[in-house]
Amino acid sequence: MxxxxxxxxxxxxxxxxxxxxxxxxxxxxxxxxxxxxxxxxxPLSSINESSGKVILTSFGLNKPGIVAAITSALGNFNCDIQDLSQRIIGDFFTIIMILDISSSSKDLKEIQEEMRKTAEQLNIKIYLQHEDVFRFMHRI
Amino acid sequence: MNYEFTEILETIRMTEIEHFDIRTVTLGISLRDCHDRNLEITKQKIYDKILKYGKNHVKNAKEVEAQFGISIANKRVSVTPISIPFDSLTAEEFIEIAKTLDKAAEDIGIDYIAGFSALVQKGMTNGERELIKSIPFALSQTKRVCSSVNIGSTKAGINMDAVNLMSEVIKKTAELTKEKDSIGCAKLVVFANAVEDNPFVAGAFHGVTEPEVVLNVGISGPGVVLDAIKEAGKVDLQTLSEVIKKTIFKITRAGELIGRKVAEKNGVPFGIVDISLAPTPAEGDSIADILKAMGVEDVGAPGTTAALAMLNDSVKKAGLMASSSVGGMSGAFIPVSEDMGMIRAVQAGNLSLEKLEAMTAVCSVGLDMIAIPGDTPASTIAGIIADEAAIGIINDKTTAVRIIPAYGKKVGEMVDYGGLLGLAPVMEVRTISSQNFVSRGGRIPAPMRSLTN
The missing domain is CATH 1.10.287 (Helix Hairpins)
Structure with a gap:
C-alpha cells in the first residue's frame, strides 16, 4: 500500500x-x-477494490472438458461464479463468467497467472479483467 | 448478467485484436522549487523530486494494466519548462540539467522525460536564450530527454527571432546526432499555442499553472476506429460520424478509468484525458488507413483534408461526452514516420509536404516526424515553422513542427529509428527561398482573433 x-x-x-x-x-x-x-x-486484497467482481472471457476451439477445467481451477482459489454464459459458433466456443474474487485468498494478478497455465494446457484463451472497465465503457 | 454478451466481446476485441491501448500515462512534476544558487544542489533537488514522485510510476501502471487487461504503451514524466525555474543558468549549465533529467528518467525506468522547454512566443529572457542554445548539445548528449519550444500564440503572435533561432537549432541537432539518422530532431518540437497539460511526449511539459504533481492520460486506438468504420460499410457521412463517436466514447471512458486508477496508485491527483488518435508503426494502427477506409484512395487525394476534419471533430465530440476532464491536444495525430499508411503514401508520391500542411489545419497537431533533405537551408525550415505557426495562431489551435533535416540524406532515402518513432522517407521540400522574408525577424503581430475581450 x-x-x-x-x-x-x-x-x-x-x-x-x-x-x-x-x-x-x-x-x-x-x-x-x-x-x-x-x-x-x-493484505492488499482487503483494501484494494470496491467491488471484487472480475469478468472472465474465454475463447477457443470447442472440445469436452473446458468448462470443467476452468471451473475447477476457479474453485481451487475459492472464486465464486456469479454468472455464466456460453455460445458455440461452428467449432468455436465463447464463455463469459462473472466472478466474485473477494473471498479468494489470491489477488487478481495471481489468479490471472494461474488461469494462464490452465489456458495453455487447454490451448484456449482466457482473459480476466476487473469489472470496472466494462462498466465504464458500456454504462453511462 | 449485468452486461450483454456482445458488450463484453466488444471490449475484448478492442484490447486483444484491435491494438486498443492507453498510449501514455504521463506524470507531470513541478520543478519550480528546485532552484539553488549552487548548481550541484539544484541537480540533486531535481533528481530527488523526480524520484520521489516517479519511482513507482512504472510499477503502478503495470499493475493497473494487469487488473483491467488494457495495456499502457508508455509510462513517462513531464516537468516544468526547464527555462522557467532555472532562468539564471548558462547554456553549459542547462546541459548539466538535461543530463540530470536523463539520469532520473533512467533510474525510474522510463524511456522519455519531457520538459526541456522554453515558452518564448512574445520574447526571450537571457535564460531562455541560453536554454535554446543548449538544446542541440543537450539532445545529443542524452538519450531520454525531450525538448520543446513555443514560438507563437494567438495572444502574442509569432516570435520570428525565435523561429530563426529554432531553425538553426534543428539543423545543429541534426548534425550532432548524424550517426543515428539525426534522431535528436525526433525529440524536439517547435510549438505554436502549446498546451500545458499535454501528456504526449516529445511535446509534453508540466505547465506553470499546473499543480505540484498530476497524472495525465493519452489514449490511442486508431485500430478500433478503423474496424468500426470498415464494419459500418457504405453509409453516409453523418452515420459514419456517429459510428466514430460511439467507438471513441468507449475508449475514452476506458482511458479515464485507467488514468484515475494509476493516479490513485501513485497518490497524485488525476489531470486530464487527451483523446487523441495516435498511430504506431504497427500494422492496422494507422490514421492513414482510417482515412482510406473512409473512402479516399490514398492519403493525399483530394478529400483527404475533409475526411480528416470530420474524423478529428467526431473524436472531440465523443471525448467530451465521455469525460469531464478532456484536455491536451485531443484530436488525430498525423506523424509520418509512426504511421505505416502515411509512409506508404509518401513513398508512392501521393502525399506531399504541402498537403500535410493543409491537413494540419484541421487536426490536432502539425507537421510531425517528417524527414527532409539534410541540405535544406535553415531559412527554409524557418519558413516551414512560420507557416505552421500561422495556421495555429489564426485558427486558435495548437500546431507543431517536428521536422528532421536528415544529415547527409537526400529525397527518397529513409531514416530509421525503430520502435515507436518508426521510419520516414525523406520528403521533397521546395527549393525556392524564404530567406528574405524570415530574416526580417521581429514579431508577426497577434491576429484579430486575440482581441476577444
Missing part, C-alpha cells in the same frame, strides 16, 4: 500526541516507522 504525504503527516501528528512533546525526534521517527509498517502489512 502506498501512503500519501498527508496520510503520513496525519500518522506523525497522532504519534506526537500519543508520545507527548518531551521525547526526542528519533523516538517519534521510530514510532511512526512502526505504525506505517504495521499498516503496510494489511
Amino acid at each position: 502506498k501512503l500519501s504525504e498527508n496520510e503520513i503527516r496525519k500518522i506523525t501528528y497522532e504519534t506526537i500526541e500519543e508520545l507527548g512533546t518531551n521525547v526526542s525526534q528519533d523516538v517519534i521517527k521510530e514510532a511512526v516507522k512502526k505504525k506505517i509498517e504495521s499498516l503496510n502489512n494489511v
Whole structure:
C-alpha cells in the first residue's frame, strides 16, 4: 500500500500526541516507522477494490472438458461464479463468467497467472479483467 | 448478467485484436522549487523530486494494466519548462540539467522525460536564450530527454527571432546526432499555442499553472476506429460520424478509468484525458488507413483534408461526452514516420509536404516526424515553422513542427529509428527561398482573433 504525504503527516501528528512533546525526534521517527509498517502489512486484497467482481472471457476451439477445467481451477482459489454464459459458433466456443474474487485468498494478478497455465494446457484463451472497465465503457 | 454478451466481446476485441491501448500515462512534476544558487544542489533537488514522485510510476501502471487487461504503451514524466525555474543558468549549465533529467528518467525506468522547454512566443529572457542554445548539445548528449519550444500564440503572435533561432537549432541537432539518422530532431518540437497539460511526449511539459504533481492520460486506438468504420460499410457521412463517436466514447471512458486508477496508485491527483488518435508503426494502427477506409484512395487525394476534419471533430465530440476532464491536444495525430499508411503514401508520391500542411489545419497537431533533405537551408525550415505557426495562431489551435533535416540524406532515402518513432522517407521540400522574408525577424503581430475581450 502506498501512503500519501498527508496520510503520513496525519500518522506523525497522532504519534506526537500519543508520545507527548518531551521525547526526542528519533523516538517519534521510530514510532511512526512502526505504525506505517504495521499498516503496510494489511493484505492488499482487503483494501484494494470496491467491488471484487472480475469478468472472465474465454475463447477457443470447442472440445469436452473446458468448462470443467476452468471451473475447477476457479474453485481451487475459492472464486465464486456469479454468472455464466456460453455460445458455440461452428467449432468455436465463447464463455463469459462473472466472478466474485473477494473471498479468494489470491489477488487478481495471481489468479490471472494461474488461469494462464490452465489456458495453455487447454490451448484456449482466457482473459480476466476487473469489472470496472466494462462498466465504464458500456454504462453511462 | 449485468452486461450483454456482445458488450463484453466488444471490449475484448478492442484490447486483444484491435491494438486498443492507453498510449501514455504521463506524470507531470513541478520543478519550480528546485532552484539553488549552487548548481550541484539544484541537480540533486531535481533528481530527488523526480524520484520521489516517479519511482513507482512504472510499477503502478503495470499493475493497473494487469487488473483491467488494457495495456499502457508508455509510462513517462513531464516537468516544468526547464527555462522557467532555472532562468539564471548558462547554456553549459542547462546541459548539466538535461543530463540530470536523463539520469532520473533512467533510474525510474522510463524511456522519455519531457520538459526541456522554453515558452518564448512574445520574447526571450537571457535564460531562455541560453536554454535554446543548449538544446542541440543537450539532445545529443542524452538519450531520454525531450525538448520543446513555443514560438507563437494567438495572444502574442509569432516570435520570428525565435523561429530563426529554432531553425538553426534543428539543423545543429541534426548534425550532432548524424550517426543515428539525426534522431535528436525526433525529440524536439517547435510549438505554436502549446498546451500545458499535454501528456504526449516529445511535446509534453508540466505547465506553470499546473499543480505540484498530476497524472495525465493519452489514449490511442486508431485500430478500433478503423474496424468500426470498415464494419459500418457504405453509409453516409453523418452515420459514419456517429459510428466514430460511439467507438471513441468507449475508449475514452476506458482511458479515464485507467488514468484515475494509476493516479490513485501513485497518490497524485488525476489531470486530464487527451483523446487523441495516435498511430504506431504497427500494422492496422494507422490514421492513414482510417482515412482510406473512409473512402479516399490514398492519403493525399483530394478529400483527404475533409475526411480528416470530420474524423478529428467526431473524436472531440465523443471525448467530451465521455469525460469531464478532456484536455491536451485531443484530436488525430498525423506523424509520418509512426504511421505505416502515411509512409506508404509518401513513398508512392501521393502525399506531399504541402498537403500535410493543409491537413494540419484541421487536426490536432502539425507537421510531425517528417524527414527532409539534410541540405535544406535553415531559412527554409524557418519558413516551414512560420507557416505552421500561422495556421495555429489564426485558427486558435495548437500546431507543431517536428521536422528532421536528415544529415547527409537526400529525397527518397529513409531514416530509421525503430520502435515507436518508426521510419520516414525523406520528403521533397521546395527549393525556392524564404530567406528574405524570415530574416526580417521581429514579431508577426497577434491576429484579430486575440482581441476577444
